[in-house]
Amino acid sequence: MKKNAFQVKNKKYSLLTLIVLAVFYLWKTFWPAPAPEMPVDPDLTVKVFYIGQGDSILIKSGKDAVLVDSGIPPEKENLVRYLKAEGVKELALLVGTHPHGDHIGGMDAVLKNFPVKRVLDGGQVHTSKMFLEYLKTVKEKKIPFTAVKPGDKFQLDGGAYLEVLWPQKPFIEGTSSDLNNNSVVLKLVKGDFSMLLTGDIQKEAEKVLLAKDKAKLKSDVLKVPHHASGTSSTTAFIKAVGAKDVVVSCGIGNNYNFPEEHVVERYRKEGAKMYVTSRDGAITIKSDGKSYNITKEK
Numbered sequence: 001m002k003k004n005a006f007q008v009k010n011k012k013y014s015l016l017t018l019i020v021l022a023v024f025y026l027w028k029t030f031w032p033a034p035a036p037e038m039p040v041d042p043d044l045t046v047k048v049f050y051i052g053q054g055d056s057i058l059i060k061s062g063k064d065a066v067l068v069d070s071g072i073p074p075e076k077e078n079l080v081r082y083l084k085a086e087g088v089k090e091l092a093l094l095v096g097t098h099p100h101g102d103h104i105g106g107m108d109a110v111l112k113n114f115p116v117k118r119v120l121d122g123g124q125v126h127t128s129k130m131f132l133e134y135l136k137t138v139k140e141k142k143i144p145f146t147a148v149k150p151g152d153k154f155q156l157d158g159g160a161y162l163e164v165l166w167p168q169k170p171f172i173e174g175t176s177s178d179l180n181n182n183s184v185v186l187k188l189v190k191g192d193f194s195m196l197l198t199g200d201i202q203k204e205a206e207k208v209l210l211a212k213d214k215a216k217l218k219s220d221v222l223k224v225p226h227h228a229s230g231t232s233s234t235t236a237f238i239k240a241v242g243a244k245d246v247v248v249s250c251g252i253g254n255n256y257n258f259p260e261e262h263v264v265e266r267y268r269k270e271g272a273k274m275y276v277t278s279r280d281g282a283i284t285i286k287s288d289g290k291s292y293n294i295t296k297e298k
Contacts, residue, residue: 097185
């Protein structure tokens with residue numbers, strides 16, 4: 001019986017289908033699967049807590065959480081609550097910039113409530129009960145303790161790192177507050193973004209930093225030194241940092257009148273936008289290493 005054109009054409013299509021299926025099967029079986037895409041680096045988040053008349057700054061980069069200072073004693077339970085609300089389970093680094101109560105007042109609460117991998121400190125000696133208890137707890141928990149120096153770098157998950165700019169030895173002496181002037185100064189960097197964390201340094205430390213490596217101070221965001229006291233934030237320092245946004249940590253109705261108006265005016269003249277925790281609540285800075293944005297709680 002003679003085959004018609006339709007039957008011949010149909011057989012050709014069936015054969016083609018079988019060939020395509022066979023090729024697809026062989027490809028799936030023997031061709032290596034493509035490597036899974038690497039996850040995009042998580043955003044960097046910095047939260048400057050409103051912690052009364054004190055400093056406490058949480059840095060989250062990838063899986064790592066870092067706490068710089070721990071506020072004042074009356075706020076320590078609030079600090080624990082804030083950290084838990086931010087999803088903190090463990091701290092990669094706990095930093096005490098200097099041994100004043102408004103910066104280390106919550107260390108005991110933090111150390112009791114969260115595992116800490118490493119403690120960073122400026123290496124200054126102080127005899128206050130609060131400071132000695134903090135050191136005692138670190139020793140009892142056998143937490144590695146590092147007295148930092150300029151040039152030290154601490155890599156964080158997610159591609160960010162912290163670089164120590166200050167203090168250097170011999171420590172500054174003979175100022176109105178040597179403890180303030182020898183505060184730990186850190187520069188947080190992720191890609192093109194940077195933030196300068198200055199503890200309570202005063203004009204004497206600013207002067208040395210300017211002479212030592214002025215270019216290193218350049219940052220997008222600045223945590224204003226010493227709660228925007230008149231002892232700090234010299235015009236030369238503000239110009240060198242060149243931050244577009246600055247954050248002041250201070251308490252509502254504090255007895256020091258921080259931020260001092262003439263200091264606020266210095267930043268205003270340089271075109272910096274100022275955020276103040278006593279007015280704005282917690283300040284959050286987020287960056288992907290290219291750009292950044294800032295939101296305030298209030």
